[in-house]
Amino acid sequence: MFHLTPNTQKCLKEDIQANQLVMGEYEVSDVPGQVIDYIARDTKGHILSQKEHITKGKFSFMSEVYDTYEICFISKVPPQQRGISQEVSLVTKKGVETKSYEGIGEASKLKPLEVDLKRLEDLSDSIVRDFALMRKREEEMRDTNEKTNSRVLFFSIFSMCCLLGLATWQVLYLRRYFKAKKLIE
Numbered sequence: 001m002f003h004l005t006p007n008t009q010k011c012l013k014e015d016i017q018a019n020q021l022v023m024g025e026y027e028v029s030d031v032p033g034q035v036i037d038y039i040a041r042d043t044k045g046h047i048l049s050q051k052e053h054i055t056k057g058k059f060s061f062m063s064e065v066y067d068t069y070e071i072c073f074i075s076k077v078p079p080q081q082r083g084i085s086q087e088v089s090l091v092t093k094k095g096v097e098t099k100s101y102e103g104i105g106e107a108s109k110l111k112p113l114e115v116d117l118k119r120l121e122d123l124s125d126s127i128v129r130d131f132a133l134m135r136k137r138e139e140e141m142r143d144t145n146e147k148t149n150s151r152v153l154f155f156s157i158f159s160m161c162c163l164l165g166l167a168t169w170q171v172l173y174l175r176r177y178f179k180a181k182k183l184i185e
Contacts, residue, residue, distance in 0.1 A: 001087065001088070001089045001090075002087075002088055002090075003085045003086070003087055003088070004036065004073055004075045004085065004086050004087075004088050005075065005083075005085050006034065006075050006077040006082075006083025006084065006085070006086075007075060007076065007077050007083065008074075008075055009072055009073070009074045009075070010072065010073050010088075011070045011071065011072040011073075012070065012071050012072075012090070013068050013069070013070040014068070014069060014070075014092075014094075015066070015067070015068050015069075016063045016066070016067065016068075016069050016094055017063065017066055017095070017129070017130075017133065018063060018064065018065050018066045019062065019063065019064070020062070020063045020094050020095045021060065021061075021062055021063075021094065021095070021098045022040075022060065022061055022062070022063060022069070022092065022093070022094045022098070023058065023059070023060040023092070023093050023094075023098045024058065024059050024060070024071065024090060024091060024092040024093070025057070025058050025090070025091045026038065026054065026056070026057060026058075026059070026073075026088065026089065026090045026091075027055070027056045027088075027089040028054055028055050028056070028073075028086055028087070028088050028089075029086050029087040029088075030055055031083070031084055031086055033077065033078065033081050033083075034075065034076070034077050034081075034083050034084075034086060035052070035053045035075075035076050036053075036054055036073055036074065036075050036076070036086060036088070037050070037051065037052040037053065037054065037073070037074045037076065038050065038051055038054055038059070038071065038072065038073050038074070039071075039072050039074070040059065040061055040069065040070070040071045040072075041069070041070060041072075042063075042067045042068070042069050042070075043067055043068050043069075043070075044067075048061035048069070049061045060098075066133075071090070071092070073088050073090075095126055096119075096122045096123055096125075096126045099119075099122065101115050101116075101118060101119045102115070104118065105118075
């Protein structure tokens with residue numbers, strides 16, 4: 001739950017895996033003369049879900065790729081009217097949380113304990129997939145870190161060699177210069 005001031009936009013962002021269902025429910029406090037719109041989009045700007053003049057409702061969309069998705073609520077107040085802050089309530093669910101296990105249990109004629117086991121199994125599979133993704137991302141970050149470290153090392157060695165070469169040249173040049181001016185022997 002958050003408050004939305006007049007003529008502003010508030011966005012909530014979240015990283016979502018590929019091929020995951022995202023569902024949400026929203027409720028907006030009603031203020032005469034003020035309207036709120038919502039829009040759900042990915043980082044490329046593709047609109048996944050959108051509705052204008054909302055008060056209460058639901059939305060859903062399917063993520064196509066792993067990306068950061070954002071849900072924005074936009075408050076609009078006519079210029080001649082002074083607006084007040086509106087309260088917005090948003091509940092989102094993604095992945096395993098969106099499944100209705102009661103419906104699955106009735107369709108498959110499962111006992112309540114079996115339905116709970118099915119829910120726990122799906123939840124554990126989701127956790128295993130999340131850990132595999134974290135491990136993959138950690139490997140990519142480690143590789144990037146090691147490459148950057150080696151590049152910085154070679155650059156610092158190159159910089160030191162350049163500085164030593166420049167210092168040697170400067171000493172030799174000044175020595176020749178002072179000998180030419182007969183200030184040193």
